[in-house]
Each structure stands twice: as C-alpha cells, then as structure tokens.
Amino acid sequence: MATRARRPQRRSEALSRERIVAAAVELLDTAGEGGLTFRALTERLATGAGAIYWHVANKDELLDAATDAVVAAALAVEPTGAADPRDEIRAVALGLFDAIDEHPWLATQLATELSRSPSGTVTPRILESIGRRVRALGVREDSWFLAATVLVQYILGGAAQNAANARVLGPGANRDEFLGTVSKVWEELDPDEYPFIRAVAEQMRDHDDREQFLAGIDLVLSGITTLYVPGE
C-alpha cells in the first residue's frame, strides 16, 4: 500500500516529441529547474534514455522546446477587439507576466534564450506580438525595431524579476512576511553606503508586483509616445 507504483503511465502510448516536452514542462513546474533530469523523465515516461534522445537532440533543445511551448500558449490568447494598442500591449505583457508566474523556470530560460539558437523562435514570437501594436501606436517607421525591442526587454526583465521574488518565496509562503524581512534588512544597511535603499525600504515592502509591472509598461509607453510618435 505504501509503495504504490508511481504512474505506470498507460503502457506505451507511443512516445513523441510533444509528449516528451509536455512531461518536461510538468517536471519543471513541479520540481523546479533542477528537477528536469533525463532519469526523472525516463521514469515518468516509462522508457529508456535512448528513446528520448531519438526525439530530442539534447537537454538544451528540450529546454528550448519547453520554453517555446509555454510562450506560444501564453501568446495564443491574443487580445482581440481592444481598440487601443496600448491596452493590447498591456494584455500581452500581462499574459507573459502570468506565464512566468505560473512557470518560474521561464524567467531564467527566457533570459538565456537569446544566447542560444540564432534562429530561435521564442524571441521573434514575442517581438512580433509586441511589434504589431507598436506599429499601430503610430511610431515612426525608423524606430519600430528600437521601440519594440525596448518594450520586450522591459517586459521580460520585469516579469523575470517578479518570478524571482515568487521563487524565493516558494509556494504557500507568506509574501508580506518575506517583504517585511527584506525591508528590515534594507533599513539596517549602512546609511552612508546605502541612503537610497534605506529610503525606499518601505515602498519596497508595500509595493504590489502587478501594479508596479504595469506602471513600468506605462512608463515605457509614455517614453515611446513622447520620443517616437510624430505629432504628440
């Protein structure tokens, strides 16, 4: 009774790249970045290591595929019918924000995604989604790439930072308590070396992640409008 066999998984439901990637995402979600190993994967899929290597070149490719699958899903629920491109940009950004929140390993992955495959599919996907709205915003054509890139950079950076916070906490932890602790540490830093940190310790403790993230988006949007939208 105690030694219940763990998930015999319907006997051989035909291995496939998709099933492997899905299992990888599950492992990453439940066990964290360190939880994705070929041994855990073979056990969960009731197969051998070689079988996985038949469908996937190596671990890096598997991670890329997992990232791509999750990002694609997050961007699939595109906001339709929103009149203001600004609202659409906010919606796309929040979609990624939530995806990273649900799959914290995405943060690290997205940060290093760019360093891998030059023809990586994740970055173009995100850039395309944001870029269309940048164009709709009326940004000068020669600044399309710049404006879209800055936005994407902020979105990924901001979402990643929040995921990091969430990860430190771990599931079920008390966010207020955690922020309180960090805030205390900040308040006790050397007043000569860290005057600013001390001054914002309280703001840090009371800030709302989502609100702050959106305020950052608006800030970038404001800069884009001021500098790159003619006649504003």
Next chain:
Amino acid sequence: MATRARRPQRRSEALSRERIVAAAVELLDTAGEGGLTFRALTERLATGAGAIYWHVANKDELLDAATDAVVAAALAVEPTGAADPRDEIRAVALGLFDAIDEHPWLATQLATELSRSPSGTVTPRILESIGRRVRALGVREDSWFLAATVLVQYILGGAAQNAANARVLGPGANRDEFLGTVSKVWEELDPDEYPFIRAVAEQMRDHDDREQFLAGIDLVLSGITTLYVPGE
C-alpha cells in the same frame, strides 16, 4: 617539452576566499559558464576540493561572490562631477553594459541573482547607484522605488540581451555576417505570421548595440520625467 606542467602556481600562496573568487572569475571569462568546475578550480589553485569548501559554502555561493566582485568593480568607477543626473545614469548603465560585455556569464547570473539570497548584495548595489540619480532627477518621492526599479530592470535586460548576442558570436566572429544571417532568416519567415519581424529585419541588421541601448535608456528617462517629475 610538450607536456609542460600547467601553472604550478607559486607553491602555496595561502588560499583565501579572494584568491578563489578571482580564479573563478578567470575561469568563467576564459572557459565560459560551463568552465567553472571544482576540478578545474582545484587544478588552477593547486589544491584539493576540500580546501575550497573550507572557504566557500558551495558553487552557488561562489558564483554569487564572483558576480558581486565584478559588479562592484563596475560600479566603483562612479562618474563624478557630471552635472546632469541623466548623464550619470547613462554612465552607470554603460559601465554595467561594458561589464556584461566583458564577462558574458554575468548576464545569466544577474538574471537569476534575484532568485537567490533575499539579502543579496548585488541588486541593492545597483539599485542604490541608479536610485540616487533618480532622486537627483527630481522624481516625486512616492515614485522613487518604481522609477529606479524600472530603470534597473531595463539596464540589466538590455545589457543581458547584448551579451547574449556577443556570446552567440563568440570571440573573433564576424558580427555583421551574423546579423546578416539572422536578418535573412527573419525576412524569410511566414508573411502572415510574422509581418512585423519581416518589416524590421533590415533595421535589426543595421542596428548598433550601444546606440540602441542608450536610446532605450533615454526612452525610459523620458517616461520617468513625463510621468513622475512634477512640473515638467
């Protein structure tokens, strides 16, 4: 002759945390993120594994220490005497940009730094440096934390993205050639799925990393001024 003993290192110059961290930085710089192993480290320092563990708790702590050392050095050359806080912010940002450019492993490290030690020293260091200038800019007090955080997020994200590009290239590679290749890939994407990417493929090919990074800083600064500096 062929089997020259590699660096006997002046026989026992007393191991210390600093020497270990310095060796770690060297290894990371020369051999990349995967190059930092305890075996390589023991060889370079002509010692045993246990000796290193006497000075450093584990690999994560070693990576944190290496990151901290490099970031501290980058921020140490603080711009003095610049009249405009905007110029100072640009200088600090470029300092980090160059540091990540010199030590590409910093990008990944900084992206995940936040997820580690809540009392991490790297983030406060950067936030402090940027925050002081944000204050000098005349930002409303209740928006100090927000404005500084957004700036730091953009700086780290932007610098990381550039480091990623540099890393894909590898030392001595031809940047123009690389961008040309990626640009070609972008131009050949599905016109229905990726109209924006196709439209900016050329801008991407011709963009200058540093220029673009600075333009992003100015964009964020413009947003901060518009939204959070009273009377502007």
Next chain:
DNA sequence: ACCTGAACACCGTTCAAGT
C-alpha cells in the same frame, strides 16, 4: 585552523543490441 584526496551519489550522453 586549514588542507588533502579518495569516495559517493548523481548527471548528460552514447551505443550496441533488440524489435
């Protein structure tokens, strides 16, 4: 207090062998 180095548990990847 500081260092040595063998040993342990674990990992990604390969590959001869099977069907």
Next chain:
DNA sequence: ACCTGAACACCGTTCAAGT
C-alpha cells in the same frame, strides 16, 4: 524506424585523515 538499458565520462559535495 523506434526503443532498451548498461556503460562512460564528468560533476558537486562529503569526510576521515593529515598538518
């Protein structure tokens, strides 16, 4: 074409033993 699973090389970390 697809899968098995033992084997290999390598890694982070521990620890009894030394000085």
